[in-house]
Amino acid sequence: MRDLMMATGETSNLGIERNGEVLFVSQVESHETIRTFFPPGASSPLHASGIGKALLSGFDEERFESFVRRTHLTSFTDKTIVNADRLREAVRQIRRQGYSFDDEERTTGMRCVAAFISNGYGEAVAGISISGPTPRLPDDRIREIGARVVEAAREVSRRLGAE
Template sequence: MSAELRKRGRPRGRTAGPGAEDSGGIRALDRALDILDLIASSSGLTLSEIGQRLDMAPSTVHRVLVTLAARGVAETDPATQAWHVGPTAFRHGSAFMRRSGLVERARPLLRRLMEQTGETANLGILNGDAVLFLSQAETHETIRAFFPPGTRSALHASGIGKALLAHVRPAQLRLMLQGMELQRFTDKTLTEALALEQDLARIRARGYSLDNEERTPGMRCIAAPIFDLSGEAAAGISVSGPTLRMSDARLEAMSEAVIAAARELSFGMTPARGTGAES
């Protein structure tokens, strides 16, 4: 199970009680998805490593992996015995990204934003209590930010995450903050709800968010929300890079470029459905 899932308090491995299926869940399917989530967030894990991380018996992990492999959702490297996601998982993910057409429409804008700022441009959406990155245009600089599609990042310590949180309805935001663990990543991470809410108010006022070394020391991110036809902040676009290049002197010009790209992508989106956000 990924670290994000554990922090949300989701049951691990075999801890589900006998009423798990009665409550609407299927325990075996839940275990399979836990395993798929774990291998998708890693660069390859052996069967024993998966079992240890999820507190599952090796025999259970083996049965799940064999089933996933038969459907092409997972596959193993014979040389290392490490498990990875398979081609069918890519097909499923591609279907999700085709749904709104956002990734295709954003691709040239991400490229343009990268060329304008000289930094990596990113596209992401709200996914539960995290940002899910969908696409990226990498800078050619040696030192650069890297968020490959499928990467998840904490909302409170992410440029796109805070840009999206800033436009969540107040009642919904309160509920989200109550259920979120504001994990400290650096000495600049906002780990108090009040401090985060004050930052979100500033973001709404100026139109863009700033991750100022809140997730990774020495790295900054500027982001702006992308609105759908219903006026909801359904996605976000950002540029990320080292603080030495994303200096205070460049913030105004870079934020203007990010806001312009977000506006160009906004309102052409259909209303968000099933991204993991509560309605």
């Protein structure tokens, strides 16, 4: 996580799924004056966070559809995905590109790029991300940051026994 923070200049987060939400378990803060902060123990809805959407993309179809059926997709900003079909399309896009992108969906002015971490059985068990203010995460940096986050997730997954 520290390497990811140093490479991007932004805060790195680690989270797991718990009771339909992301539970943040660790963070390495950016050295920037303005930065994001998710203390260990904080939570966020899966549908409205980078790590959450990354984890959803690692769910099999049955588990994902179960989540969609039983979850009220609460709106936090005008960019929050609150429609099941839009969430399905977002998850398909995440699966294609390998990383999720939270574009001010939980908090106005904040963006996040995340990827899921898998265990030796190929299950999505955690997510790793970077997050920061929108001006420091412009559209033209997202692909490059996404590649770095994916590489970090692969390295942690490999250490957990994933192939």
